[in-house]
Amino acid sequence: MRVLLALLLLLAGPALAERVKDVARFQGVRGNALVGYGLVVGLPGTGDDNLVFTLQSMRSALAALGVVIPARANAQLKNAAAVMITAELPPFAKPGQRIDVTVAALGRTKSLRGGTLVLSELKGPDGETYALAQGQVSVSGFGAEGADGSKIVVNTPTSGRIPGGAVVERGVPIPFAGTGSGSAPTPLVLDLLTPSFSMAQAVADAINAQEGGGVAQAIDAVSITVRAPADPAARVRLASRIEALEVEGSAPAARVIVNARTGTVVIGGNVRLLPAGIAHGNLTVAVTETYTVSQPAPFARRGQTVVTAQSDVSVAQEKTRMALLQPGPRLQDLVDAINTLGAAPGDLVAILEALREAGALRAELVVI
Incomplete structure (x- = not known):
């Protein structure tokens, strides 16, 4: 193939x-990571459903607004979800500017679609608050679930973004002056x-x-x-x-990048090939077993029915083919040689590694 x-x-x-x-x-002159914890409300029944820290967050948020929920109250929170909030504070950011934020579900919510983030603080590694986040969550993924347990999920409905959802409250001093x-x-x-x-x-x-x-x-x-x-x-x-x-800088280093899962190969233009021959073949060993039933003769007094197995071992070896790599900067030679061999994506990595070890591939090999 x-x-x-x-x-x-x-x-x-x-x-x-x-x-x-x-x-x-x-x-x-660089950005700075911000992180925070918040509560998304207004979900259409896809929330955390009474998780302990979600209840605590709801009680704290309502207490700050003057609403006290009794400690023993059984609050149903299917429309709320606890989330982690992340953002990057750009260099030279000034108070009043807006930045984008990303929210991700922390509990067992099924989707954040349709939710709104309640006012939350975004803090830096020093524990200081640098921005305040709030707004409608935009979710690209979605999910659907049937009564029999069947479901389908597209992308990631448990995370989303709020474009311009945070207001900078303080900047980070940058030693530029x-x-x-x-x-x-x-x-x-x-x-x-x-x-x-x-x-x-x-x-x-x-x-x-x-x-x-x-x-x-x-x-x-x-x-x-x-x-x-x-x-x-x-x-x-x-x-x-x-x-x-x-x-005008120098050309980038010669590099070959291989994705072994998809068979994708990216080859830089500075890759050089030296003369080399490649042989590639596959050996397949198959073992099959056939079960038969052996019964005693009719009216036999001491006979017993038994099951016997018959094994069949077969060996198949593909015809080994040899491909010749021509020297020079022609990348098409390498492509044609690998296609001639019919190497699978998994074998492609081994072939390139063998070429590099033999000194025929003058480039860095990166496998991802």
Whole structure:
């Protein structure tokens, strides 16, 4: 059976210029994770149904509004669900700005569709409240259940999003501004998204060519320091000029990525092949048993009916085929050779690993 390879052939060609803002970020300019606990109400009978912490949450929420539920009251909470809330506070977020939040069921609710999140606090790792979340939950999944227990679920109905559902109450200080007068200004530091010595040096050279020699210096495969003024407005102007710079870096590392479950293969354009021959064959051993009944002769006094088993062992071996890989950068040679062998997705990983061990595949092999 021929293997269908879904290929993304990134053909090696002239290096394309990339903007600095697409390959690097200024150090310290990052988002911050927020988390909270809340209550979703208004569900059409798909809630937690009297879970202990859901009852406690409902009592606390109503007590804050002046409604006291007796301790022994048997509250039916099929329309409410306890949820965890997550969000990311973007860099330079200011009070009053809105951010998206994600809610996920904590108990045994069947669906959050149609629910509304009650006002909840979103806190950072330091325990401080940075945002307040509330609003209608948007759920992409749904489920249906019959009286006989049969059911169908599409996507995930127990989690959803609230676009713009949280209001920022406080921002996170970001060390972007330089120091005051009387001391040396703090340099700006660029961090590459993908470590590369060649790209780090290329970014530093581009900055020096525009701003003057010695302004930028690559200190490792990730970070580039940039000498910057202390004035915040001047630092912003410098950062904007740096982000708009175009840099011609080196080609990415040769890499082959294989998804063994789906048989999908992504091959980078810098992959190189050396001459190699591949033989691939399958050996199948089948054991079948046939049961027969042996009965004694009619009117026999000492006979007994017994069941006997007859085993049949068969061996089938497919004809082994040899494929020849031609040297050079032609990725189609590798594709044609694997298709000629008729390798299954599970065998494809073994073939590529064998090629790499033999030195015929000059690339990093990543199996996911």
